Amino acid sequence: xxxxxSLPAACQRAQVQLSERKRGELDxxxxxxxxAHLSSCETxxxxxxxxxxxxxxxxxxxxxxxxxxxxxxxxxIEAESGAGAAGAPGRRWLWGFxxxxxxxxxxx
Amino acid sequence: MQGTVTGDIAETRQPYADDVExxxxxxxxxxxxxxxxxxxxxxMVHSLAWRLLGDPNEAEDVLQETFLQAFRSLSRYRGEAPxxxxxxxxxxxxxxxxxRTRARRRRESRELPEVIIDPTTPDPARQIDxxxxxxxxxxxxxKLAFSRRVVFVLHEVEGYSLAEAxxxxxxxxxxxxxxxxxxRHDLERLAQDDDVLSVLFSSSxxxxxxxxxxxxxxxx
Numbered sequence: 644x645x646x647x648x649s650l651p652a653a654c655q656r657a658q659v660q661l662s663e664r665k666r667g668e669l670d671x672x673x674x675x676x677x678x679a680h681l682s683s684c685e686t687x688x689x690x691x692x693x694x695x696x697x698x699x700x701x702x703x704x705x706x707x708x709x710x711x712x713x714x715x716x717x718x719x720i721e722a723e724s725g726a727g728a729a730g731a732p733g734r735r736w737l738w739g740f741x742x743x744x745x746x747x748x749x750x751x
Numbered sequence: 752m753q754g755t756v757t758g759d760i761a762e763t764r765q766p767y768a769d770d771v772e773x774x775x776x777x778x779x780x781x782x783x784x785x786x787x788x789x790x791x792x793x794x795m796v797h798s799l800a801w802r803l804l805g806d807p808n809e810a811e812d813v814l815q816e817t818f819l820q821a822f823r824s825l826s827r828y829r830g831e832a833p834x835x836x837x838x839x840x841x842x843x844x845x846x847x848x849x850x851r852t853r854a855r856r857r858r859e860s861r862e863l864p865e866v867i868i869d870p871t872t873p874d875p876a877r878q879i880d881x882x883x884x885x886x887x888x889x890x891x892x893x894k895l896a897f898s899r900r901v902v903f904v905l906h907e908v909e910g911y912s913l914a915e916a917x918x919x920x921x922x923x924x925x926x927x928x929x930x931x932x933x934x935r936h937d938l939e940r941l942a943q944d945d946d947v948l949s950v951l952f953s954s955s956x957x958x959x960x961x962x963x964x965x966x967x968x969x970x971x
Contacts, residue, residue, distance in 0.1 A: 658932035666912045690935045693952035698907035704885040708797040716815050
């Protein structure tokens, strides 16, 4: 639903470089260019810090998976995947192998 | 996420030998291995699903669907990345399918909570109600294009590099780069319409100015 955004090309580049800088992926010249841009671009500083706060909020607010929920979901998974051959990968593989062998015999 | 060494030969040849071995056991029908895979990664899958959907019940549904799907397609895991990354990719696809089938119902239940800011509070930014802000954030994220939301969550929240996020999503790195700046830009624009989240943005600015006035940031 997002409308197409318009951000100056220099800011687009800076936003990507901010991500790359966190991972130590920028060389010295790129770092200097980024710093120069940030020193004069309030939009980029705001975008970086604002979204970092949103990300932090989402990270800290993520509810833990309760042990009871984990166990209940596992029971449902076992029930569904154990119900038929479609859910038993090992068995399915064996059937595939058997079929391949039968085809090979036919060819020979 | 290389795990512990389980075999010298496997460890030297495969960067994710533990994962490969576990998957191989799962594929051979080892129920203990399947249970172990679930036990190790259920929380991560649930967290990602919740961050993308913002609803605990839906996250639970996706947790179940993700592992059902994963067990069906484990043979496609090649050990080129940690199994956790592979599972994230499965999770994202399951969330995408889940959203498509339940889009209408979710839209109806996405009413924004009323804004409650105590007028006597001198500085609303410092008194922000975290629960309210979180509810607002999940509502806001639901307005962000899904392709951008996924990159935001994987990169900004879960800490994957853009290249890693691109690999998980099976998109090009340049597409991931485009999505990350668009996501940030959209989030800022959407937050402007929200009196709680816009405070987070403005307080960031205030904090930036105040810290800049006190001491410059150390050079990287």
